[in-house]
Amino acid sequence: MNRDKLDFGTMKIGPLFRALFFPTLIGMIFTSLITVIDGMFVGHGVGADGIASVNIVAPTYMIATGIGLMFGIGASVIASIKLSEGNERGANIILTQSFLASTLLALIMVVIIVTAPEWTLGILGCSDQLKGNALNYMLFLAPALLFVMIQCIGMMLIRLDGSPKYAMWCQAIPAVINIILDYIMIFPIGMGVKGAAVATSISCVIGGLMALIYFFGFSSTLKFYRLKMSAKSLMLSLRNAGYMIKIGFATFLTEIAMSVMMITGNYMFMSRLGEQGVAAYSIACYLFPVVFSMANAVAQSAQPIISFNYGAHNGDRVARTLKVALFTALVCGVAVAAGLAIGSKGIVLAFLSPSEPAFGIASHGLPFFALCSIFFALNITFIGYYQSLEKAGISIVYTLLRGIVLLVPSFLFLPGLIGNEGLWLAIPVAEFITSLVIVAVFLLKRRNYATA
Numbered sequence: 001m002n003r004d005k006l007d008f009g010t011m012k013i014g015p016l017f018r019a020l021f022f023p024t025l026i027g028m029i030f031t032s033l034i035t036v037i038d039g040m041f042v043g044h045g046v047g048a049d050g051i052a053s054v055n056i057v058a059p060t061y062m063i064a065t066g067i068g069l070m071f072g073i074g075a076s077v078i079a080s081i082k083l084s085e086g087n088e089r090g091a092n093i094i095l096t097q098s099f100l101a102s103t104l105l106a107l108i109m110v111v112i113i114v115t116a117p118e119w120t121l122g123i124l125g126c127s128d129q130l131k132g133n134a135l136n137y138m139l140f141l142a143p144a145l146l147f148v149m150i151q152c153i154g155m156m157l158i159r160l161d162g163s164p165k166y167a168m169w170c171q172a173i174p175a176v177i178n179i180i181l182d183y184i185m186i187f188p189i190g191m192g193v194k195g196a197a198v199a200t201s202i203s204c205v206i207g208g209l210m211a212l213i214y215f216f217g218f219s220s221t222l223k224f225y226r227l228k229m230s231a232k233s234l235m236l237s238l239r240n241a242g243y244m245i246k247i248g249f250a251t252f253l254t255e256i257a258m259s260v261m262m263i264t265g266n267y268m269f270m271s272r273l274g275e276q277g278v279a280a281y282s283i284a285c286y287l288f289p290v291v292f293s294m295a296n297a298v299a300q301s302a303q304p305i306i307s308f309n310y311g312a313h314n315g316d317r318v319a320r321t322l323k324v325a326l327f328t329a330l331v332c333g334v335a336v337a338a339g340l341a342i343g344s345k346g347i348v349l350a351f352l353s354p355s356e357p358a359f360g361i362a363s364h365g366l367p368f369f370a371l372c373s374i375f376f377a378l379n380i381t382f383i384g385y386y387q388s389l390e391k392a393g394i395s396i397v398y399t400l401l402r403g404i405v406l407l408v409p410s411f412l413f414l415p416g417l418i419g420n421e422g423l424w425l426a427i428p429v430a431e432f433i434t435s436l437v438i439v440a441v442f443l444l445k446r447r448n449y450a451t452a
Helices: 013-045 048-084 088-115 117-123 128-160 164-186 193-217 231-311 315-342 344-349 357-370 372-388 392-405 407-418 421-451
Strands: none
Touching (some): 013 048, 013 128, 048 231, 048 372, 088 117, 088 128, 088 231, 128 193, 128 231, 231 315, 231 392, 231 421, 315 372, 357 372, 372 392, 392 407, 407 421
16 A cells, blocks of 8 residues: 655645645545435435435434544544654554444444334424335435444544545545445336435445455554453543543534534425425535535644644644645635535536426525535634644534524524525524634634733
């Protein structure tokens, strides 16, 4: 394996960030394509009810991703600092504990879904009309959620180990396989949403296995460590797992916030525009992973650089990394917003036939929704920055602010104030206000520090 030669402590920030960012971005785009292509095939192969059903179930996938990224971020931050201190054994213990803890949570989640599927759908806001398709999709997707978590943790630690290109392939190869299987399952075989779930499950298993294979056979520094089976070792594992959760909790909340966004949006679109409204909103939800992938690629690329140099007490390199990350986030956010706004009709056409009532609703609303890309990218970059510095509290506050505190009221009140356009503007408004708060607090603290 050709390993990337990355030195987080001495390599120039620009080239170092780019060496991490482009493979990470490509991998994230491929991962987001799983969701987008899934929606396209289901939309044309099953129809508006199919695409709405998948959107109802999507929060379960997001929660699994959130748990994986929570442990991935937490483990990567702690392991980065330990490596900067020359403590490889400690970094390997953290790696092992992160995989074990997430596996336990994944099994609990799968058992709940499989044993109480109708209760789960009720929590997700599923209507009777969508229940059949939603049930088929959820039950065939559930077993793969364990591998979703494994893949998420693995990618973070593989990059820290100096192999961002391998992490990219852990996302790209499963995505290509998913696209091929999606087509086969939905069209030639005719399995409908059940086929889409099977295709996604197979791709997730492959991605998770690729991550595990890396640490068993290809890793340079980070490897699995045999933990002692004692009460002291168990307490240490619980303590470390708790600290990983604390650091990565904002990332988990980001996924939960997207689930809240989908569930709240589904309720509001259903109440004002019915099932066709949910189908239209589903397209925005299918596209949101593209928005997320751009922002998250920036945050995840900056994280090991910031954490390593934070552990090495090199504040200048931390500050320069933040500047590069924010500039990159702004460029990506503007590019995505422009693309979604300008190409809205063509994008919707890829999901739905123009004869569907949902087509007109989505074509009209997508340009409003696109505005969220710019502010979301900046918010996620700042939140990732604070996580990388072990400042869990402020990262959690900002995540709650953008994802729940401002989002839910925006969905509830904006439609009443400005009409159905308020449904589409709820997310951009919440992200914009959060950006104002984050930037204002950051500049105020920097000015106070400079004058102190």
